[in-house]
Amino acid sequence: MASAASHRDGPSDGPKKLTILGSTGSIGCSTLDLVQRNPEAFQVEAVTAGTRVKELAAQAREVGAKCAVIADETLYGDLKEALSGTGIDVAAGHAAVAEAAAPPADMVMAAIVGAAGLPPTLAAVRQGTTILLANKETLVCAGDFMSAELSAHGATLLPVDSEHNAIFQVLEDSQPDAIEKIILTASGGPLRTRELHEMRDVTPAQAVAHPNWDMGAKISVDSATMMNKGLELIEAHYLFDMPSEQIDILVHPQSVIHSMVAYVDGSVLAQLGSPDMRTPIAYSLAWPQRMKAPVERLDFAKVRELTFEDPDPKRFPALRLTRTALEDGGSAPTILNAANEIAVDAFLNKRIRFTEIAETVEETLQSIEPRQLDSLDAVFETDRLAREVSTGVVARFESGGTAKKVGVA
Numbered sequence: 001m002a003s004a005a006s007h008r009d010g011p012s013d014g015p016k017k018l019t020i021l022g023s024t025g026s027i028g029c030s031t032l033d034l035v036q037r038n039p040e041a042f043q044v045e046a047v048t049a050g051t052r053v054k055e056l057a058a059q060a061r062e063v064g065a066k067c068a069v070i071a072d073e074t075l076y077g078d079l080k081e082a083l084s085g086t087g088i089d090v091a092a093g094h095a096a097v098a099e100a101a102a103p104p105a106d107m108v109m110a111a112i113v114g115a116a117g118l119p120p121t122l123a124a125v126r127q128g129t130t131i132l133l134a135n136k137e138t139l140v141c142a143g144d145f146m147s148a149e150l151s152a153h154g155a156t157l158l159p160v161d162s163e164h165n166a167i168f169q170v171l172e173d174s175q176p177d178a179i180e181k182i183i184l185t186a187s188g189g190p191l192r193t194r195e196l197h198e199m200r201d202v203t204p205a206q207a208v209a210h211p212n213w214d215m216g217a218k219i220s221v222d223s224a225t226m227m228n229k230g231l232e233l234i235e236a237h238y239l240f241d242m243p244s245e246q247i248d249i250l251v252h253p254q255s256v257i258h259s260m261v262a263y264v265d266g267s268v269l270a271q272l273g274s275p276d277m278r279t280p281i282a283y284s285l286a287w288p289q290r291m292k293a294p295v296e297r298l299d300f301a302k303v304r305e306l307t308f309e310d311p312d313p314k315r316f317p318a319l320r321l322t323r324t325a326l327e328d329g330g331s332a333p334t335i336l337n338a339a340n341e342i343a344v345d346a347f348l349n350k351r352i353r354f355t356e357i358a359e360t361v362e363e364t365l366q367s368i369e370p371r372q373l374d375s376l377d378a379v380f381e382t383d384r385l386a387r388e389v390s391t392g393v394v395a396r397f398e399s400g401g402t403a404k405k406v407g408v409a
């Protein structure tokens with residue numbers, strides 16, 4: 001992956017031009033909050049959203065964006081009307097979102113959820129710009145391909161995901177041989193203490209009720225299954241060029257230590273902070289400097305204790321599935337990601353049970369012959385096939401069918 005450290009130049013004069021993909025989401029709104037508190041530091045070029053026209057139009061007006069793009073083409077008229085007379089350019093459709101990701105911008109915040117973020121993120125990579133990556137699914141579904149494109153175009157990837165941002169802050173990448181392992185911390189999610197036999201009946205409302213973080217629905221369900229930590233394992237592999245066996249996952253319910261790096265001399269470096277995404281977002285927006293973020297300061301006397309435990313593979317089979325997919329390589333992570341997106345959507349729409357998310361992913365992985373992915377077309381084709389297969393698995397569960405192979409080991 002293109003080394004961020006090699007781009008530690010001083011800041012350019014004037015405000016940084018910033019495009020925000022997925023501006024109406026949780027990460028997008030936190031980014032805009034920081035931008036609005038620092039109006040001299042940033043000029044917002046483009047904001048994009050999936051379907052929320054009103055919010056998108058309001059954001060574009062508030063920050064004086066040059067352009068607003070809605071992915072759903074049927075909403076073009078609504079967006080145009082909402083921004084009429086403002087001089088803000090309006091566009092619609094997935095191709096227009098990808099076009100908005102190309103310059104003129106110094107930085108692109110990639111905060112679309114899911115593999116839908118891949119084409120626009122890739123468009124930004126191909127302009128050699130700096131990408132602030134929240135959209136982990138892009139690296140999971142096309143990690144090898146993205147790594148090659150980043151190198152080919154000299155683009156810089158700054159991790160926004162709190163764990164990877166923490167690692168980035170404490171990683172001495174000038175001495176790769178001195179790094180013994182990366183320790184990814186996990187809150188354990190809202191079901192950390194739930195009994196195995198209760199998992200099947202977990203509702204969407206229970207699954208999205210995260211104890212520490214306020215996030216979009218998909219990543220909240222991923223946190224409940226711990227698929228999120230598995231996706232982050234694959235994300236860490238690509239971001240930091242680390243093999244699976246050098247990346248540990250450790251449950252840390254307080255979410256104060258955001259991840260750690262262990263070195264050969266026995267030192268362990270960690271980054272700590274309140275669980276508020278505005279800290280890692282601020283770090284990536286200001287990098288290689290730092291900027292103020294209005295987050296609650298850590299009060300260690302109030303935190304009192306930091307605790308740790310091993311994750312439970314029985315109740316959270318997604319961890320096993322993701323590690324195996326990473327070790328298998330090729331198309332396996334792409335299949336896993338697509339099947340998970342389909343299954344999470346079905347669960348949120350009350351079509352399948354909570355435990356059937358991992359079962360859908362496992363069955364989809366078993367049903368598709370793994371292959372090497374040597375082009376973007378191959379990535380898209382695998383993603384499409386995995387969505388088709390997992391949609392079939394979901395339909396069987398919905399009509400009362402059972403798992404072909406029980407996902408819980």
Ligand code: NAD
Nearest residue numbers: 022024025026027049050071112113116134135136215216
């Ligand atoms: P969210 O659901 O709150 O927001 C998603 C954004 O993407 C919205 O603006 C939505 O309009 C847009 N979008 C959705 N589907 C789209 C499509 N098909 N085409 C174009 N735009 C589309 O999600 P979020 O919680 O902000 O997460 C965004 C990404 O950041 C995810 O990849 C997530 O894993 C990652 N992330 C989020 C957090 C967090 O705290 N929320 C933390 C770490 C990483």
Ligand code: MG
Nearest residue numbers: 161162163232
């Ligand atoms: Mg994270």
